[in-house]
Amino acid sequence: MSDAALLPSRNEFLEFLRQQYHDNNDRLRIIDDLKSSYQANQAIKWYTRASFLYDIMNKAFRQQDY
Numbered sequence: 001m002s003d004a005a006l007l008p009s010r011n012e013f014l015e016f017l018r019q020q021y022h023d024n025n026d027r028l029r030i031i032d033d034l035k036s037s038y039q040a041n042q043a044i045k046w047y048t049r050a051s052f053l054y055d056i057m058n059k060a061f062r063q064q065d066y
Contacts (some may be wrong), residue, residue, distance in 0.1 A: 010053045016034075017056070018031060027052055034050070
């Protein structure tokens with residue numbers, strides 16, 4: 001699947017993160033960085049770089065709520 005095909009899902013996820021962390025400027029900066037520089041071949045880097053991404057994604061995987 002191309003990056004362009006995934007863009008709506010990625011934008012939806014980023015908006016969800018913005019809502020969850022609206023009062024945390026440090027995390028909002030990471031979300032902005034993720035939006036501007038994410039590349040699929042660096043997914044593991046992002047998954048492990050920002051611990052809140054790791055936490056929120058693992059929670060969704062465990063609950064199968066994604």
